[in-house]
Amino acid sequence: MSSEAEVKIVEDSEVLGWGSSLPVPSVQELARNDSQCVPERYIQEPEDRPLHSVTTEVLNEIPVINLSKLANGDEDERRNLDTACKEWGFFQVIDHGVSDKVLHAMKAAVAEFFELPLVEKKKYSMAANDFQGYGQGYVVSDEQKLDWNDLLFLITAPPKYKNMKHWPTTITGFREAVEKYSTELQKVGDEIFENLSVLMGMERESLKDIHGVMKLGVRMNYYPACARPDLVLGVSPHSDASSLTLLLQDDDITGLQIKNKEIWVPVKPIPNALVVNIGDALEVLSNGAYKSVEHRAVTNQQIPRISVATFFIPEDELEIGPLDSMVDEEHRPRMFKRIKYLDYLRYTLGRKMEGKSHIDILKLQNM
Template sequence: MEVEVGNGGNGEEEVPNWGTSLPVESVQEIVRKDPFNVPEKYIHDLDCIQNDVVLPQLSSDIPVIDLSLLSVGDEVELQKLDMACSDWGFFQIINHGIEGQILQEVKDIAAKFFELPIEEKKKYSMASNDVQGYGQVYVVSEEQKLDWADLFILVVYPTKFRKSIFWPTSPPEFIKAIEEYSSEANRVAKELFSSLSILLGMEKDSLLKLHDEVMQAMRINFYPTCSMPDKVVGVSPHSDTSTLTVLLQDDEVTGLQIRHSGGWIPVKPIPNALVVNVGDVIEVLSNGKYKSIEHRAMTNESKVRMSIASFICPQDDVQIEPLDTMVDGAENMPRYKRMRYGDYLRYSLKTKMDGKSHTNLIKLEDE
């Protein structure tokens, strides 16, 4: 497979920037220096954590979709997808066709990157005007509480948007592993697009065409252990600005939680399965039938956790609004404005994670 990294914006077309984030200290390094040190800026309001209701008994209720059935038009599986998107906003997919070796290799290569000395990782630090690279996102003030995680972000597709300065040459297999997995995650998302198009009352290829050319960003999340896991949050509650998010979880450690049934439900890993969630774009297109759901990541005292999220999004200039098929006169009036996707994405990245507050920008005032 030929691997294309890109020229970092030195060609004919300028590579856009999507946002900025203030630089912060590596959490991994904080723990390495002193495993018992939890700086005050990471300690969240205890009422937001300890008083939350966690409902592990409902984990098994999170829908599981068989993509091999969905992709051949199985009507029962299609209705399961409809229920998953309308009732949960999250589901796990099995039989997705990605070889176990590819899944393991991308996990291994991500782990090797975070095992590098901090001086090596800093070579790929986010620029002051971009969110690609090694660092943190949604840090907009010196006063805000921080998440107990380090991140590495790359824009993978379209390849013309790749910036070579952020693609590590060490470990040497990094680019190949990221490319192989991202290509497969892209395929999975597009197969889901076909089924969602049908559920949204359109032709199978309509959702893909609406995106102009799918944009895909990868975020590798590294959650170090924490001596006070009940006082920190790995990733603060939020919904995703994407159309869909495809997540590869750690098979051994549960950390992802979704808001449902008045509490937080842990998403227990199914080996080699992928977690998919509805993003804000689908919520808008479906006129609220399918909602992007708040989710968060929690930490633990004994095991490092990693996950790899692929955000599937439209191009900047795509206008998003409720589809005609989802608006039905007075009984189902549009609930969202028409907006350029790039403007919505950049607005979100300028604010700290705060549940679904960023979606107020695109909601109509009477909603």
């Protein structure tokens, strides 16, 4: 990274704090008030619109990992995890130990929040210098195209990072449902991190220890039905700045798509499964062995869709860079520079979603 780029990151972080997003109208209200109208600002440029050429033959090729087998030390399943992270960067997890009751309670809490009147939801709006709260993410200019979704983002762990003013108080059981779900997903994430640690040539706890006190960020998404789903995107193409992301999808609606070999592949939901993807931080730590993958969400004409993305976020002061066990100067030389994670997070939050472009600034060939 050039010194000019480093200065830019520091300048942005001083202005933004952790991050911010400009306030924009609620998409849910736009669709509710006029279900046939798609405002110009939501109509994507022709080259960015959803394509109908996504092939159905690859629907079943998204890897599926059995977490129970991983927890029991199954070496074949661990190799499957390694392959999934290297070749796809995405996989679905079954037998993960999170009860159907917890999953359904989380979905119900999200649905109930978005059913609140707009004036009530606005009580939890994002502050000018914080990405926690209700609104939209990654809106950094008045000119950029907007995504067809509303969101509520909360830090759920550790306790000192919770901003309780953004937690709805009028929904019975909301806090309990979110906290229980977050606690259960922490266990799933821990098991995945421990197995990845072994695959990366370290002790089981090493990768978690390296991350320090991880934060869990929960993004609750609402995608209204859209009269012209061919013109809009629920979420623009991007990779995640986190180390891992665990996604809870609607069981009956396919909206998530990932980019694999330059083809947008739909991730067909498996009931009560969790979708897991590698984030930018883990790609850097693994020296590029494990890939953070470009993904997006599309909409549909008939019914709204919700999803819940839980991000495993490294400690602010962690300096991310390729781990020694993942560097071989002859066969796999160091691919990324070292940077404080919080600086990278602020850099990404200060820009709109643009595929994999954010991580490019960390690649050594850019120096």
